[in-house]
Amino acid sequence: MYNEHSVPRIRGDQTWQERAACATAVDVARDPDLFFPATATLADEKRVALAERICSSCDVRKTCLEAAFECGDADGIRGGMTESERKAVRHRFELRCDPARVAVALSGRDVYLSGAERQELIRRAAMSGAPVDRMARVLKVSEAHVQKLFRRERRKSVGTHLGTPGAPQAALEAISA
Numbered sequence: 001m002y003n004e005h006s007v008p009r010i011r012g013d014q015t016w017q018e019r020a021a022c023a024t025a026v027d028v029a030r031d032p033d034l035f036f037p038a039t040a041t042l043a044d045e046k047r048v049a050l051a052e053r054i055c056s057s058c059d060v061r062k063t064c065l066e067a068a069f070e071c072g073d074a075d076g077i078r079g080g081m082t083e084s085e086r087k088a089v090r091h092r093f094e095l096r097c098d099p100a101r102v103a104v105a106l107s108g109r110d111v112y113l114s115g116a117e118r119q120e121l122i123r124r125a126a127m128s129g130a131p132v133d134r135m136a137r138v139l140k141v142s143e144a145h146v147q148k149l150f151r152r153e154r155r156k157s158v159g160t161h162l163g164t165p166g167a168p169q170a171a172l173e174a175i176s177a
């Protein structure tokens, strides 16, 4: 069974929805639009409060919120947040750099990566000599493009190391690898 606290969700895995509290909540059966309040009326304020209460007890709240950000799902309440609340913090999600997610992607699993995580993955893959074909699959680009990204990362690394006394030899080895 899906556990949002074990490993990051593989892209496209929807099994977490089997544990969604909103899928079985009686209040949703009574009001199918509960998670999609459309106006700022008092009735909708009550809807938001009730939906957020359901989310607060949901086992897959974190995954639900991440999935909404990953898919750019702007509609309705997701992971306990309204559309406008998600819009306000979306940029923070894209700045996330979770080492655990990067490590999972480095091993070849297809997980969603923020821009910052993608950049960190390229850096770590280039420095560790990760297989180009694997990284092409994970990054969804051609192998030639991965090689270009790796060369750029190694050049950057050399630039950094050249500023460190005693490091030029290691830097030269890195760029010629």
Ligand code: SF4
Binding pocket: 019, 020, 021, 022, 023, 035, 054, 055, 056, 058, 059, 060, 061, 062, 064, 065, 077, 078, 079, 080
């Ligand atoms: S967090 Fe809320 S919207 Fe998401 S699955 Fe759970 S109950 Fe449904």
